[in-house]
Amino acid sequence: MRGDARPKADAGRQGNSEPHRLRDANEHLEMSVPKFGRLMRLVGRALLLRCPNCGGGPVQESWFRMRESCGDCGRPLERGEPDYFIGGMMFNLVLSELLFAALFVAVLVFLWPAVPWDGIQVGAPIGMAIAPILLYPISKLLWLAFDLAFRPDRER
Numbered sequence: 001m002r003g004d005a006r007p008k009a010d011a012g013r014q015g016n017s018e019p020h021r022l023r024d025a026n027e028h029l030e031m032s033v034p035k036f037g038r039l040m041r042l043v044g045r046a047l048l049l050r051c052p053n054c055g056g057g058p059v060q061e062s063w064f065r066m067r068e069s070c071g072d073c074g075r076p077l078e079r080g081e082p083d084y085f086i087g088g089m090m091f092n093l094v095l096s097e098l099l100f101a102a103l104f105v106a107v108l109v110f111l112w113p114a115v116p117w118d119g120i121q122v123g124a125p126i127g128m129a130i131a132p133i134l135l136y137p138i139s140k141l142l143w144l145a146f147d148l149a150f151r152p153d154r155e156r
């Protein structure tokens, strides 16, 4: 009688636990979808130039140089992967472009129809050259924030 019960239970388990098996199979990717609140908390800390992990600091030695680890929680500020900075550069470019687009639209909306086109023609390229420098540390911390949100430290 007991022998009969086991195959049934196995059959039920296989049918019901398919999502679990898929999740287990992908566990080596170590990715997870963060809760919105957690993502916003990490991003907010990065925007304030604080450690995305603990909200403390300091995280910078100078504007262009990050500390190796957070001065508060001691968490390394990079993941030690060879291409890690590429993500930060991507955030830097995207932020610069978004800032330009936002300012451009704001100027158009508030000054229309007397838009200072000559000023925009000069100011926009200068702004686009300065923005990546101004946003440099923020973009590196934002990259770390998103990385921590989607790939939390599990094994460390």
Ligand SMILES: [Zn+2]
Binding pocket: 051, 052, 053, 054, 055, 056, 057, 070, 071, 072, 073, 074, 075
């Ligand atoms: Zn920290």
